[in-house]
Amino acid sequence: MRNDSRATIRGTGVGQIDLPTLPRIARLIEWRPWNGSTSLIGHCSVAFNGGWVVHRIPVFPTKDGSLAAGAPSAALIGTDGKVKIKPDGGRAYEAIIAFADAQARERWSSAVLTALADSGISGEGAA
Secondary structure, three states: OOOOOEEEEOOOOOOOEEEEOOOOOEEEEEEEEOOOOOOOOEEEEEEEOOOEEEEEEEEEEOOOOOEEEOOOEEEOEOOOOOEOEOOOOOEOEEEOOOOOOHHHHHHHHHHHHHHHHHOOOOHHHHO
């Protein structure tokens, strides 16, 4: 685990980012790279202090070249048991968890990205 003042993910194909060091509240337990899209780098599972685990956390590149961790989501299922489709033809999804405010979302993203960096996720491992 890193003890320096900032954690860095390098070589992700979307630039280098520096993450503020937070108390280590999360640990990466699984990384699944996603090569089918330029807007999604992969999904991860993270164990948080307190004993809870969150699966299928999406990791995205942002417009400024940094990375962000999104909230896991699931496809909406209609009463007929089929996945609901949006007007544009894509699947409809809803968030599994939500954040009280932008600061909470930023803390979430920072904790997840720090867990990735601590596990050595880089461009070769991320894409």
